[in-house]
Amino acid sequence: MSPAIELNLALILFLPWFAILGALFWLFPRQPRNAARKLYDTLALLLAVTAFLLSIYWSHDHADPAFGRMWQQILATALGYGVFLAVLTVAFFVRRLWLRRRG
Numbered sequence: 124m125s126p127a128i129e130l131n132l133a134l135i136l137f138l139p140w141f142a143i144l145g146a147l148f149w150l151f152p153r154q155p156r157n158a159a160r161k162l163y164d165t166l167a168l169l170l171a172v173t174a175f176l177l178s179i180y181w182s183h184d185h186a187d188p189a190f191g192r193m194w195q196q197i198l199a200t201a202l203g204y205g206v207f208l209a210v211l212t213v214a215f216f217v218r219r220l221w222l223r224r225r226g
Contacts, residue, residue, distance in 0.1 A: 129196075134203075148168065
């Protein structure tokens with residue numbers, strides 16, 4: 124396997140699921156849909172993907188090679204998915220509080 128593909132395998136495999144979660148985050152709740160909300164949603168999604176990428180690269184570098192090369196992928200996938208969901212969950216609840224205060 125190509126080293127570039129091996130390093131980004133978790134991203135390649137999770138990209139469709141992240142697209143679904145990102146679309147749901149973007150679409151709900153439907154109102155209000157102003158410029159500030161769009162900017163917040165965009166920044167939250169970019170932060171989630173960036174945190175995911177940083178976590179998978181970190182886990183590739185720190186996974187114990189004594190357990191085999193597959194362990195790098197397992198650790199990267201588990202850690203990256205958890206980080207992506209954590210960032211998106213925090214962003215969801217912060218947005219919810221923000222929208223309640225404005226409404």
